[in-house]
Amino acid sequence: MASPETRDSHQVSFEPIGVERTAFWVLWTLNMQAATQKRQELKASLTAEFSSQVSVERVGESPRSGERLKQIRIRLGMTTRDVAAYSQRISSEEGENEDYCISNAWLTQVENTGSVPSVHKLFSLSVIYRQSFGDLLRLFGVDLTKIEDHQPLMPLPNTYRSTFRAAGDNHAVSFPVHFDLGATLNGTNLLSRMIRLWGEIPIAVIRNLDLKHSTYGFIGFKDFMMYPFLRPGTFVQIDGRSTKVQKKGLWRTQFDRPIYFVELRDDEYACSWCELDGRELRLIPHPCSPCATRFLPFPDEAEIVGRVTGIAMQLSSPVQAAQGHIAKCARQL
DSSP: OOOHHHHHHHHHHHHHHHHHHHHHHHHHHHHHHHHHHHHHHHHHHHHHHHHHHHHHHHHHHHHHHHHHHHHHHHHTTOOHHHHHHHHHHHHHHTTSOGGGOOOHHHHHHHHHHOOOOOHHHHHHHHHHHTOOHHHHHHHTTOOGGGHHHHGGGSOOSSOOOOOOOOOOTTOEEEEEEEEOOSGGGGSOEEGGGTEEEEEEEEGGGGTTOOTTTEEEEEOOTTOOTTTTTSOTTOEEEEETTOOSOOOTTSOSSTTTSOOEEEEESTTOEEEEEEEEETTEEEEEOOTTOSOOOEEEETTTSEEEEEEEEEEEOOSSOSOHHHHHHHHHHHHHO
16 A cells, blocks of 8 residues: 555656646647637638639629620710710600610610610610620620520420521521542532531521522532533532423523433433433533433433532632543543
8 A cells, every 4th residue: 555655746746747638638629629710711711712703703794795895885986975865866766665765874884784784775785886686695695596406405285387587697507518539529419419527607608509499419520521511520500490301492502501410320410411302311412522422211210300500610720630630531531
């Protein structure tokens, strides 16, 4: 059994250790609390910063729209009061409809805050700024060109009348931009069978093409039937409504004589003058052509696709290799 001195000595020696441990745990607890508080503060700070960035981005889209409106106005050399005055004229022309009116203060607010205008005021801005209504809508995130993209995703149960909007010159449509450069170029063929890649081009480029009533063909590099009237490599426009071969004597010169696009057996095509004698179809070449007249049973082995109504032909090729290829093909005939 330990003596009082021993117990006292133990107590004396143990007491400092207990104090140190207590102090250690107190300090550790305080440090942990401080660290936790710092983490919470940091988390709150990051959350606030992230939220502010998100809110700036979401709100920033509208101010950018207003800034772009302002840039358009400044580029036209107009003041907000000029716009307000012009909108009054539009309002008068529209039966004194105040919805078309744009005030100086309202326009300033839209330019600074990006508020979304009503359709009537956006119409006035479209007229005054010489901008299409669709372009102004696009500034505020509405793209009218996507209407046709969304409509097929929402089929309607009842039959309805389809309407198609008038496309502007900047509206793009699908059109062939890359052709199959294989053996099909050597023979005359329909354009639809030669296309490898479709792309988009502005509709203004093909405004004069009669896509509703016409088919398009290609005169093969080895087809000299109408040479030099139609050179190999020529694109032709075909009217599928004109499939009846005209009789002799209905034209005065070879320039007035109809040229026909003819479908033969085995997916072959020909482009030439035609004469129909009973059930025999004659494919007549140009007088300067090295080709001979062809005689085909009609309509068993030949069918008139249509009459050629337009051509796109290169009179002289800058590529010497292409010229050599055409000359080589002509010698082989």
